[in-house]
Amino acid sequence: MSLTDARTGKRVRVVELPQGAALVEPILGYCYQAGHLTVYVNGSMPLDLRTAQEEGHTEAEMWLVKDLPTGIREIDVTDCRREFQLLLPQKAA
Numbered sequence: 135m136s137l138t139d140a141r142t143g144k145r146v147r148v149v150e151l152p153q154g155a156a157l158v159e160p161i162l163g164y165c166y167q168a169g170h171l172t173v174y175v176n177g178s179m180p181l182d183l184r185t186a187q188e189e190g191h192t193e194a195e196m197w198l199v200k201d202l203p204t205g206i207r208e209i210d211v212t213d214c215r216r217e218f219q220l221l222l223p224q225k226a227a
Contacts, residue, residue, distance in 0.1 A: 140221055158221050162206060163197035170212045177207025184208060 136145045140158040159175040165186045166172075172185060185208060186192050211218050 141223075156219060156221070162199050162203055163195060165191070165195040167191050167194040170210060173209045173211050174206045175209060176203060176205070178205045179207060180205060 136147050138144070139146050161173050161175060163174040164171060165174075165184075167186065167189075174184070181187065181202060181204070184206060186195050209218075
């Protein structure tokens with residue numbers, strides 16, 4: 135099987151996964167409202183059903199992509215029942 139390396143963008147052949155390996159999804163945008171950080175990744179939910187739209191606080195959203203996707207999935211990063219790690223892009227040399 136081959137996957138895209140999150141740091142290099144290149145396809146790599148995967149035979150086994152080492153300890154500490156993680157699946158990474160590009161963050162399309164996020165919303166920080168009332169102490170909650172919601173991150174948007176690709177998904178099937180229509181944009182007009184996102185929490186920020188329904189609750190009327192789209193001014194708190196920050197989109198990281200030029201063209202908005204047709205669907206998203208919301209991830210509540212402040213959910214204390216889950217542990218999240220962040221992989222930041224390496225700075226260009």
